[in-house]
Amino acid sequence: MPRSSGAKLWSTLNKAATRNARRMQRAVNKTLTKPMTEAIVRNAVKQSAAVTAATQRALTGVVSPVKAPESRGSGRWEEGAWGAGPLAPRRYHIFVPAGATASHRAPMLVLLHGCGQDAASFAAVTRAAAVARESGWVVLLPEQSSQANAQRCWNWFRPTAQGAAEAGLLMALIDQAIRRHPVAVDRVSVLGLSAGGAMALMMGLRYPERFAAVGSHSGAVPWSATNAAQATRAMRGQRGPDAQAMHAMRLGLAGRRPPPLLLLHGDSDGLVDFSNATATAAMWMHLQPEGAHPLTGVPARRIQRGMRRAVDVFDWTASKWPYLRLVRIEGLGHAWSGGAGGHAFSDPAGPDGLKMALRFFLAAGG
Structure with a gap:
């Protein structure tokens, strides 16, 4: 159909x-x-x-990673690697201010980062370039590798083996920086945060003739631990320096004073107790050579600028020169005082830790 x-x-x-x-x-x-x-x-x-x-x-073990530092004003950043052997290589960043030349050599500060940081993040936290540019210092930032320590801690709690090897590697890097850059060889200081602070103190006692001054920010007492468990107790203030190590250090100093010492520490530090700072100061006093003129205590000073955290400053002098300074920072936890915002282990409310350090190092002859 x-x-x-x-x-x-x-x-x-x-x-x-x-x-x-x-x-x-x-x-x-x-x-x-x-x-x-x-x-x-x-x-x-x-x-x-x-x-x-x-x-x-x-x-990588870095809590708040950032890009490699870049030169945004006068002066320049350089980076590289150094070292040989089973613990190598180690990377580093170095800032050289514009005014440093072969005829006008600059003092150098070695900055050792803490656990969970690397050289770039520590440069950002401390504002290393801005402070170094203003003050005319060369700043060297070595970097711990995650292969040597998963959390990038300097191995201060292994002083006889890995810690000693790392101290040697750091010293080799410092020598390399002095050869390659316009650094005044007699004006080198070392400062670190937390594990970096303990390693800085170890460097000062292993190579006392090489440093104009040393400093620790929120660091543990050196030679107070030989393993991670002991390190935890030391950080809580439950262990002091080993007696045999103290004797060996005194022999190694061979009648010299340890380098001038700066200690910056928050009184609210829940990770590394403030008692580590007082114990380190006592250690330095104990290592004074026999027959040396005794250290002279200076009345404590309380300082507060604007809305920044208040600090109590305790000074001891040697022959009228600043020699040992302990700065207790009120309300500061385990963080860099006056550090840049937005980073781990940084407290912008504190006074500027790097500026405080450079002032002391200059006054102490650094």
């Missing part, structure tokens, strides 16, 4: 509608669906890359 005109019309309209629907779907695919799908894929790739990058950063 032949189709009616109505049936033919319906069939024609259906075919036309189907063709139009296909054309519309192709247009939708071209103008909307495909771009959206591609955007979703790109976003997923970016998210995956971000997750991967975050995972990679976490595996």
Whole structure:
């Protein structure tokens, strides 16, 4: 039976509608669906890359990683690696101010970062370039490797083996920096935070003739531990320096005083108790050579500038020159005093730790 005109019309309209629907779907695919799908894929790739990058950063042992420091004013940043053997290589960053030349050699500060940091993050926390540019110091920032310590801690609690090797590597890097840059060889000081502070003190006692001054910010007493368990107790203030190590250090000093010492420590530090600072000061006093003129205590001073945290400053002098300074920072936890905001182990409310250190090092002959 032949189709009616109505049936033919319906069939024609259906075919036309189907063709139009296909054309519309192709247009939708071209103008909307495909771009959206591609955007979703790109976003997923970016998210995956971000997750991967975050995972990679976490595996580096750095809590708040930053890019390598860049020169934004006068002076220049350089970076490199040094060392040989099973603990090498170690990377470093060094800032050289514009005024440092072969005919005008600058003092150098070696800055040792703490656990969970690297050279770049520590440079950002301390504002190393800005302070060094203003003061005219060369600043050397060695970097602990995650292979030597998963948390990037300097191994101050392994003083007889790995700690000694790391101290030797650091000394070799310092010698390299002196050879390559306009550094005054007799004006080198070392300062560190936390594990870096304990290592800085070890450096000062292992190589007393090489440093004009040393300093520790929130660091433990050196030679108070030989393993991680003992280190935890030492950080809580439950262990002091080993008696045999003290005797060996006295022999190693060979009648010299240890280098002038700066101790910066918060009285609210829950990780490394403030008693570590007082115990380190007592250690330095105990290591004074027999027959030397006794240290002279200076009345304590309380200082507060603006809304910054207040500090109590305790000074001892040797022959009228500043020799030992203990700075107790009120309300400061385990963080760099006056550090840049937005970083781990940094307290912007404190007075500037790096500026305090440079003032003491200059006054003490650094």
